[in-house]
Amino acid sequence: MSNTPKAGGLPAEALVDAGIAAPAVSAAGDLSSRGGLRRVVITGAGTINALGHDVSSTLEAFREGRCGITQLDFRDVERLSIQIGAQIHDWTPETYFNRQQILLYDKFTQFTLLAAKQAVAESGLHFEGALGLRAGVILGTAGGGLNTWDENYRAVYEEGKNRVHPFVVPKLMNNAAASHVSMEFGLRGPAFTVATACASSNHAMGLAFQMVRAGAADVMLSGGSEAMLCFGGVKAWEGLRVMSKDACRPFSANRNGMVQGEGAGVFVFEEYEHARARGAQILAEVVGFAMSSDAQDIVMPSAQGAERAITGAIVDAGLNLDQIGYINAHGTGTAANDKTECAAVAHAFGHHADRLMMSSTKSMHGHLIGGTGAVELLACIMALRDGVIAPTIGYQEPDPECGLDVVPNEAREARVDAVLSNAFAFGGLNAVIALRRA
């Protein structure tokens, strides 16, 4: 029993071998009539992260292979053993929000709203009237308003205060960002938040894609956000002893752990005919999504679980293996993830893995945990639209267990037709999205 697909295609027996769930096979099995499924395109993108406050500056950093990881700067940082991160140092909420909004928005909501405004502006959409009823928002975050938790626990435990601000709960709740996005734009359809640790954004975007594809909505804003760079947030991660003290070096033999980042990415997912009818600019087409659970270990990843999500996304997209030119890796820079991910990709792609590029942009923007898949989707869009593959920077020594082309250190020009974005979360939850050039 080999689940390595044959040249160029994914025969049915390979899918059975790979353990792809029956519904996923049947949904994509008959490519001539995809069950009335609609096409989904991306018509707007927005971001803020350590590399830039918008998409163009972020893509420029990707092209230059610039690193956004610096010395952390916040209260009590001297008590941390991990003191680096991809922090947004020049964040001034007053530039974007009024006093009342700042009182109500945790940093993860602020980041989300900024990215969402950019995405909606680029899309040119307005949600007054009927469209608002057919539009919604699904966002990913792992920690939600973690800074708010941190600040208020400090106030009551350390400083002995017996009173907190009345907005603490609406500020810290994980769905705060999704709710504020829905209010900002009048999105009155499905709106909720997905929390699956490091796969949150990919799960969110995958669900948004499925909703538009299935006809449950015509437009969905989706992506994710994280703002975990505070004393309590980093202190919790220190405990696991998987963080690097010096750099994020995915796939490099001398990698020594992950480095956290912060920020948000938000996209406008729109039904293709709707976008075409209004002459919208199409950044890329979302063509496939699959998710799987390892059902094995709370922290150690499984190559089989990852492979099932990778193969599932390709099947769902109706693509052949040789059409995938680039994968934005989960690529955390930990010993365990990177070798497991490379094994999963190598096994899923068979000999096609030799012609595949796979980079980890976490080396530049850090690991945004619940927001990471959203920022990483930008590298996928750049590959498809601009023909530029973002590099894995910090790469120093080849690792025989990570033997794929990881686009080391320098961006590369290459035309690719279809790409994948991987996310494999603690808890063994895997989510992979497939995009195609518009």
Next chain:
Amino acid sequence: MTDDIRQRIRSIIAEQAMLDPDQVTDEATPQQLGIDSLGLVESIFAIEEEFDITVPFNANEPEKSDFDISNMGTIIAAVQRLVAEKDG
């Protein structure tokens, strides 16, 4: 003092491995005792709490750490050194 540290570490490891402390010999490796990577991180945390020390250990590169986890004997020796440095 040295024997006391050894006994306290053996108790911690035995609890983690769900074994009798007598089964935790100096020659035993964490793997032989059935302690996986997460169990090791948990054991090191318990050791840090027990002795009020900070153990330099990165799960990504255990072999590069100053804290030798090859077997119980090396772990005990490393803890003794850290305790001596703290008291020193």
